[in-house]
Amino acid sequence: MRDRRGRDPGAQPGTRVAVVDDDTVIREGLPHLLPGVRVVLAVSSVEELLAARPETDAVLLDLVLTGTGRTGVRQGAAAVEAVARAGHRTLIYTNERRREVLVGCMAAGARGVVHKAEPLAALAAAVAEVAADRVVITQALVGLAELAERRGGLPSLTPRQREILSARARGEAFRSIAERLFIGKKTAEEHMAVVTAKFADFLRDHSPADLERELGLGPGDLLDHRRLN
Structure with a gap:
């Protein structure tokens, strides 16, 4: 069976990724730009993704999918929730920087956030992390930890x-962190594994409404699951 580009996915190695973005570029x-990644589907809406039912290791999802003036399509947290419920590990790929929006989308089931201004190497690394069922830690999630800890919403971090x-x-390598903090590289990695597990448990066990209450946030344009446009 061939994908929409006429290729045979079974004949190609690499992490299987579906791209949902309304930007043709x-x-x-x-x-053509991500080494080790095999794009099995590239569509402009969540509806197309769900209809195609591709086998993926990760879904790369933009948050705003109405750039061409379309209405009635899922975007933001509603899109994240639909993709996650379909069983896909979801990585947000966006220009959005509002923390309340990104936090809400993480609570809806996303496994991480990569901004489109970041280097392609950062995107490739994030895809690999999400495909391995790990949470991609970003500054948005650091903000989540700070807010939620103050309100008792997350297990405390040392x-x-x-x-x-x-x-x-911030993208600092484990070796650099270890040298700066005078600890072993393996120790730094073990600390990070504990943090990742805490985030994963929290995001898996709490609903968007729970998280909004913990953080004192109200619904927003991309944060509100009940809106489709």
Whole structure:
């Protein structure tokens, strides 16, 4: 069975990724720019993704899917929730930077956030992390940890765990973190594994409404699951 580009997915190695983005350049360009990634489907709406039912290791999802003036399509947290419920590990790929929106989308089931201004190497690394069922830690999630901890919404992080979390969110390598903090590289990685597990447990066990209450946030344009446009 061939994908929409006429290729045989079974004949190609690599992480299987579906791209949902209303930008033609993103849909057409990413398959040529990400080493080790096999784009099995590239569509402009969540509805097309759900209808195609591709086998994926990760879904790369933009949050705003009405750039061509379309209405009645799912986007934001509603899109994330639909993709996650269909059983796909979801990585948000967006220009959106509002923390309340990104936090809400993580609570809806996304496994991480990558901004479109970041280097392609960061995107490729994030895809690999999500495909391995790990949470991609970003500055948005550091903000989530700070807010939720103050309200008791997340298990507490130790000072060392917070240091390593913030450093990884800025893209600092484990070797550099270890040297700066005078600890072993393996120790730094183990601290990060504990942090990732705490995030994963929290995001898996709490609903968007729970998270909004914990953080004191109200519904927003992309945060509200009940809206489709």
